[in-house]
């Protein structure tokens with residue numbers, strides 16, 4: 001029985017997904033001590049070729065060549081968590097071929113073995129040639145949306161998923177599907193839909209920041225438990241970097257509700273931050289070979305680099321324009337005894353900064369208005385409010401939802417949903433203001449974000465929501481946000497104005513002598 005009462009999403013964040021104690025059945029896991037190379041744990045599905053490994057030295061189980069590579073790459077004291085060794089090997093008297101992906105995890109080596117498919121040609125495999133061609137096409141894409149569409153298309157061609165989404169996080173960790181490439185026959189589209197932060201809880205995002213990809217071959221798999229030497233059981237086996245890690249059962253339920261069986265997600269990292277995910281969906285189980293999984297990670301990285309490049313170019317141009325306008329204003333100020341005139345009358349004015357709809361100066365209780373602003377009396381009230389509420393020592397203020405801080409401004413959201421302010425002097429007698437209009441927007445969610453979590457009646461169990469029906473939210477009262485560098489330029493300009501104010505004061509003092 002499921003009640004509709006929302007459950008605290010913090011419950012989702014408590015699941016320790018890095019130590020599930022089980023793996024997916026397509027993989028076989030052997031855990032060895034990185035110092036002694038003795039096997040301390042393994043999954044319950046160890047194939048005959050590796051029979052009864054626990055307590056044995058790895059040397060008794062693996063071919064010499066593989067053992068030597070493991071030692072060289074993963075066993076030193078300086079080796080970082082997550083460093084990987086990939087190899088192909090044959091095991092046991094029958095010389096059965098296996099793919100090996102081994103990695104370092106603390107004082108342990110985790111080695112995962114997967115049977116090489118009997119008919120590898122049945123699976124899309126991506127070699128260096130395909131990857132290079134795909135990266136080349138990604139390089140040719142211009143603009144974020146085109147690059148995202150290209151990344152979705154290329155990733156789908158390489159991995160064979162029925163659908164690939166490019167999913168982008170916003171600053172609050174809600175997400176949006178900004179590109180989609182899918183088979184014709186799947187008449188579901190998630191393109192353009194938004195999803196709340198709780199769909200991918202904080203500990204999952206933290207894990208995805210460290211470990212770059214996960215693949216579920218068959219959503220309905222039976223997890224394979226890990227067993228350990230009695231002594232080793234005290235420290236749970238950390239599967240953060242394990243390819244075959246068993247995923248959260250809550251998330252697998254979510255996939256069921258979405259109609260997804262085989263899946264993947266690959267982290268898109270921009271400037272050290274989890275920018276988004278490449279998400280793969282398949283209606284049936286879907287096996288992706290280890291080499292192809294690695295190729296998907298390369299594509300995600302190539303896309304991430306393009307995003308970083310485009311974002312920094314755009315930012316650079318915007319900053320150059322602003323710095324040029326600011327320095328023209330500072331030159332005017334240097335020639336002038338009247339800062340209000342210098343900022344509001346020449347070829348360049350305050351309105352040339354920060355894509356503002358309106359601007360104002362407030363100086364000893366008198367107001368000068370430019371562009372679309374609230375009326376003078378309201379601007380004076382805003383100045384008074386900021387003078388009183390800004391903490392001591394702070395010289396600037398910016399908000400894209402000013403009425404939330406100052407309800408009296410609610411009638412002026414058309415002109416001043418966003419406010420950027422910089423005080424000129426420590427007494428806060430002089431103030432520069434920029435206003436931005438409301439940008440009403442609608443956000444289409446994949447399901448009602450206010451009830452993301454359902455609790456089974458009378459228990460602490462959490463379940464993901466079951467409906468992904470389009471749900472449209474209208475957002476009012478907010479402008480485009482001000483960037484931190486824009487606040488910095490406003491502060492610098494206010495400082496230049498302070499020089500003029502001091503000069504003005506001295507002049508008046510001299511005259512009145």
Ligand code: BLA
Nearest residue numbers: 012017195199200204214247248251264265452453462464
């Ligand atoms: C993980 N949730 C995830 C992942 C995705 C999503 C992509 C990464 C795991 C993977 O590779 O499949 C969510 N999938 C989406 C979204 C879209 C999609 C938004 O296709 C849209 C296009 N999830 C919930 C709730 C909880 C929850 C309410 O909705 C908690 C109670 C938990 N999601 C949850 C957890 C994980 C997760 C715990 C981590 C899974 C893991 O890595 O073990």
